[in-house]
Amino acid sequence: MSGPATSGATIPAGSEPKAALRHRLAERGVDRTLLLVLPAALAVIALFCYPFLYGLQLSFQPAKGGALGAYRQFFSEPFSRKSIWATFSLALPASLINVGVSVPISYRMRREFRGKRLLLALLVVPITLGTVLTAEGILEFYGPAGWFNRTLHLLGLADSPMHLTMNYTGVLLSLIISGFPFAYLLTHSYLSGIHPSLEKAASTLGAGWWQRFRYITFPLLLPGLLTTFSLCFVLAFAVFPSAMMVGDPNGSTHVISIEAYQAALERFDYAQGSADAMIMTALMLVVLVAVAVLRSRLYRGSTGGKG
Amino acid sequence: MSASVHAADSTAGSGPAPATGPAPGATARRRGGLALRPGTWLTWAVLAFFFVNLLGVIGTVLVDSLGSRWFASWLPSGWTGHWYSDAWKEFSLGQVLGTTVEVTFLVVLLSLVLAVPASYALARRDFPGKKLLTTLFVLPILVPPIAYGIPMATVLYKFHLAGSLTGVVLANLVPSIPFVIFTMTPFIEQVDPKIEAAARMCGASTWTVLTRILAPLLLPGILAAGILVLVRTFGMFELTFLTAGPTSQTLIVALFSAVNSAGIRSTQSIDAMAVLYTGTMAVLLLVALRFVNPTQLVTRSSD
Numbered sequence: 001m002s003g004p005a006t007s008g009a010t011i012p013a014g015s016e017p018k019a020a021l022r023h024r025l026a027e028r029g030v031d032r033t034l035l036l037v038l039p040a041a042l043a044v045i046a047l048f049c050y051p052f053l054y055g056l057q058l059s060f061q062p063a064k065g066g067a068l069g070a071y072r073q074f075f076s077e078p079f080s081r082k083s084i085w086a087t088f089s090l091a092l093p094a095s096l097i098n099v100g101v102s103v104p105i106s107y108r109m110r111r112e113f114r115g116k117r118l119l120l121a122l123l124v125v126p127i128t129l130g131t132v133l134t135a136e137g138i139l140e141f142y143g144p145a146g147w148f149n150r151t152l153h154l155l156g157l158a159d160s161p162m163h164l165t166m167n168y169t170g171v172l173l174s175l176i177i178s179g180f181p182f183a184y185l186l187t188h189s190y191l192s193g194i195h196p197s198l199e200k201a202a203s204t205l206g207a208g209w210w211q212r213f214r215y216i217t218f219p220l221l222l223p224g225l226l227t228t229f230s231l232c233f234v235l236a237f238a239v240f241p242s243a244m245m246v247g248d249p250n251g252s253t254h255v256i257s258i259e260a261y262q263a264a265l266e267r268f269d270y271a272q273g274s275a276d277a278m279i280m281t282a283l284m285l286v287v288l289v290a291v292a293v294l295r296s297r298l299y300r301g302s303t304g305g306k307g
Numbered sequence: 308m309s310a311s312v313h314a315a316d317s318t319a320g321s322g323p324a325p326a327t328g329p330a331p332g333a334t335a336r337r338r339g340g341l342a343l344r345p346g347t348w349l350t351w352a353v354l355a356f357f358f359v360n361l362l363g364v365i366g367t368v369l370v371d372s373l374g375s376r377w378f379a380s381w382l383p384s385g386w387t388g389h390w391y392s393d394a395w396k397e398f399s400l401g402q403v404l405g406t407t408v409e410v411t412f413l414v415v416l417l418s419l420v421l422a423v424p425a426s427y428a429l430a431r432r433d434f435p436g437k438k439l440l441t442t443l444f445v446l447p448i449l450v451p452p453i454a455y456g457i458p459m460a461t462v463l464y465k466f467h468l469a470g471s472l473t474g475v476v477l478a479n480l481v482p483s484i485p486f487v488i489f490t491m492t493p494f495i496e497q498v499d500p501k502i503e504a505a506a507r508m509c510g511a512s513t514w515t516v517l518t519r520i521l522a523p524l525l526l527p528g529i530l531a532a533g534i535l536v537l538v539r540t541f542g543m544f545e546l547t548f549l550t551a552g553p554t555s556q557t558l559i560v561a562l563f564s565a566v567n568s569a570g571i572r573s574t575q576s577i578d579a580m581a582v583l584y585t586g587t588m589a590v591l592l593l594v595a596l597r598f599v600n601p602t603q604l605v606t607r608s609s610d
Contacts, residue, residue, distance in 0.1 A: 029434035033427075040425035040484050041443065048447045048455060048481050055458025101353060108350040119354075121596055126361055129585065132544055132563045136581050137364030140371060140574075147363050150381060177361060238451030241544055241563055257453040264457045265549065274461065277454040284451065 059275035070275035074259075080276070083259040084283065090168070090239060090255065094175035095232035098183035099225060106188040107213065120188070123181035134174050135245035139165050142173065170246035171253045175236050183232050190224030191217075219299055226295040230288050237284050256280045365585065372578035391583075394576040398561055400583070407541065407557040410472065414479045414540045415533050421480075422487035423529060427521075429488065430495035444485040452482065452545035460549045470552025478546040486539065487532045494528030527598070534595045541591060558584050 025031065062069040074080050109116070126134065142148045142164035149161040164170055194217060202212045240257045247253030260280060264273020372390055374383020394400060429437070447455070459478055463469035468477065498521070506520050541559070548560045556564070562584055565577045 029432040029437075031432075033432055034434060036424035036428040037440065038425075040421045040488065041440065043421050043480060043484055044443055044447060047459070047477055049443075051459040051462040052450075052455055054462050055455075058458070058461065104346070105350050105353060108347060122358065124592065124596070125589075129365070129588065132559050132566070133368070133581050133585055134364065136562075136566060136578070137368045140367040140578075141360070141363045147367060147381070148360075177357075177364065180357065234449060234451065238453055238545070240453050241548075245563075245566055257451065260453060260457055261549075264460070270461045273457045277457045281450055281454045284449075284454075288449065 055274035056278060058271050059278050062271040062275070063269070070272045071279070073272060074275060074279060079254070080259050083254050083256045084279075086253055087237060087239075087255040087257075087280075087283075090171055090175065090243075090253065091233055091236035094172055094179055094236040095183075095229055097176060098179045098232050099187070099229050101180065102184040102187040102228070103221070103225065106184060106191050107217065109188070110191050120185065123184055126178050126181050129178070131174065131178060131239075131241045132245070134178050135242040138170055138174050138177070138242075138246050142170065165246050167248050168252045171239060171243050174242035174246055175239060178242075179232050179235055182235065183228055186228040186231065187221075187225065190221055190228070193224075194220050223295050223298050223300060226291050226298075230291045233287060233291075234284065237280075237287075256283075368578045368581050368585075371575055372582045374575070377575075390573070390575040390579040393573075394579040394583070397576055398565060398580060400558075400561075400580065402554075403556055403558055403561045406472065406555055410475050410479065410547070410555075410557055411537055411540045413472075413476045414483055415536050417476070418480055418483035418487050418536055419529060419533055422484045423491055423525075423532075425484075426488045426491035427495055430492045431500065444488050447481045447485050448489075452543075453549070455481070456546050456549040459546075463550055469550055470555060472555045474550045475547055475555050475557070478550040479540050479543055481546070482543070483536045483540060486536060490532040490535060491525075491528055494525060494531075498524050531595075531598045534591070534598055538588070538591050538595055541588065558587070 022031075059070050060067045062073070065072060109119075129137075140146050144161040144163070148164070149158070152158040152162065164173065198220070199212050199216055202216045207215070238257055239255055240261070243249060243253045243255050243258055249258055256276065257280065260273050260276035263269050263276055370383065371377055373386055373388065375385035375387045377383035429440070456478065459481070460469055463474045463478070468474040502524075503516055503520060506516050511519070541557070543557075544559050544563065547557050548563065551557065551560050558580075562577070562580055565580060
């Protein structure tokens with residue numbers, strides 16, 4: 001069933017036009033092997049595209065207010081409108097911090113050293129902890145009686161416990177704990193794709209470390225960094241469990257995913273919930289497209305990669 | 308803050324200094340030796356601070372689940388294991404774990420069956436519309452799970468599948484299929500098509516090529532992809548949360564519900580459940596790391 005169609009030669013002369021067509025298609029890569037794509041493509045269409053389009057048309061059929069009623073409702077209500085600001089004010093700083101801190105660290109650690117594999121393996125741990133467990137741990141570790149505040153108190157750095165949970169800071173912390181390893185691993189692998197000989201060449205011409213970083217490594221790294229930023233942003237933009245658990249879900253961390261969830265599954269207003277989900281997707285795609293446009297203006301040639 | 312500096316001290320002192328590595332550039336730059344420069348210090352300090360906090364976050368949960376009473380002190384007043392049996396009974400964890408295993412294995416199996424053939428075709432053929440197809444497979448990874456989970460839950464309610472095991476499995480297939488495709492395609496690209504051609508020339512049928520040539524060569528890749536989907540599905544919160552009913556909850560959703568509806572429940576038994584979750588995840592992770600190198604993996608899935 002999977003063999004490449006090796007037809008053409010054995011086909012009788014009577015069916016020549018058909019055979020020729022098949023031959024021409026096979027030359028462009030269309031043959032029976034392509035049928036193997038079908039199951040997965042159909043599954044994604046049925047399980048992803050259809051529900052998404054269903055949600056899209058549902059969002060134009062709210063109970064009241066005409067076709068655009070649900071969208072008007074979202075933007076006229078200050079509480080829901082502010083969720084856009086809440087989302088961006090969490091996602092942008094979180095992804096900027098994660099990517100920004102990863103660059104110097106992975107630049108320092110780009111060479112091989114003993115225990116590097118262990119370090120990389122340790123960094124995978126927070127990714128797999130999942131947001132729920134991270135949130136649970138943050139609640140207790142950074143809480144008023146947690147170890148973090150105890151340490152601060154012991155060292156005389158704070159008189160009264162710092163309020164790090166149930167507010168904006170808690171959610172930002174959880175985004176950093178789960179997002180930083182991800183950003184670091186990505187930056188690290190992009191950086192290891194830049195051949196060290198490029199920097200050495202600059203070194204022979206008398207460039208200092210800052211010049212080498214600024215004019216050689218950084219421009220080559222920048223496209224990868226933008227991709228990393230996009231992926232981090234996607235993760236942070238969809239923050240949901242930690243915003244509910246360590247945040248202040250009805251105040252400063254009332255992010256757009258909470259707004260959509262509450263509309264759809266607490267108030268059972270599916271039209272409004274779908275509209276919120278569509279607004280969320282649109283906002284995220286705007287940011288991703290902006291980053292992609294920025295990325296397409298950068299140098300995209302070879303980085304002399306070794307791997 | 309100064310706790311972290313202290314920790315960084317010990318890490319940098321006992322740990323390996325970057326300059327001692329066997330890398331090509333190392334010998335030329337060995338002017339520092341162990342007397343590290345401030346930049347290196349800062350790097351280690353930031354990393355150590357991160358790990359100290361991470362350890363604190365995990366440690367707090369672990370200690371709390373084993374302590375008898377813990378209010379305003381560094382450590383609990385006594386140690387006990389009964390929160391685990393409490394949690395087991397209180398949250399009917401036996402049933403939850405059964406569901407989790409069932410969901411995860413069904414998702415792994417189905418996504419492999421659906422996606423491995425597709426990745427073969429994508430790796431071997433270049434055809435018009437390939438970009439469009441790739442976009443179709445990228446979208447479920449890019450769009451946040453909550454954003455498509457809500458319309459999907461509505462559709463599942465329409466077909467009376469929401470709340471059932473089938474619904475949860477179907478929902479989890481959406482991110483898993485593209486994930487398998489993007490993990491498997493580079494694996495298949497590495498297999499030289501000439502091997503297949505040679506087998507065919509020696510008279511092998513399609514079935515023989517599939518079972519004797521491709522399957523043994525692709526088995527490591529399939530295993531890696533399967534384990535990664537296993538880990539992801541085990542930790543997938545949003546989609547399962549939106550589509551699961553009371554009897555089809557996985558462990559992570561049960562954990563979230565326990566925390567969020569906590570009234571009279573003791574935090575300790577919730578933490579016991581969290582530790583069970585982390586323990587299972589750690590075992591899965593160790594198994595996964597035997598098969599895949601994290602950096603390689605990231606390079607693959609991002610390009």
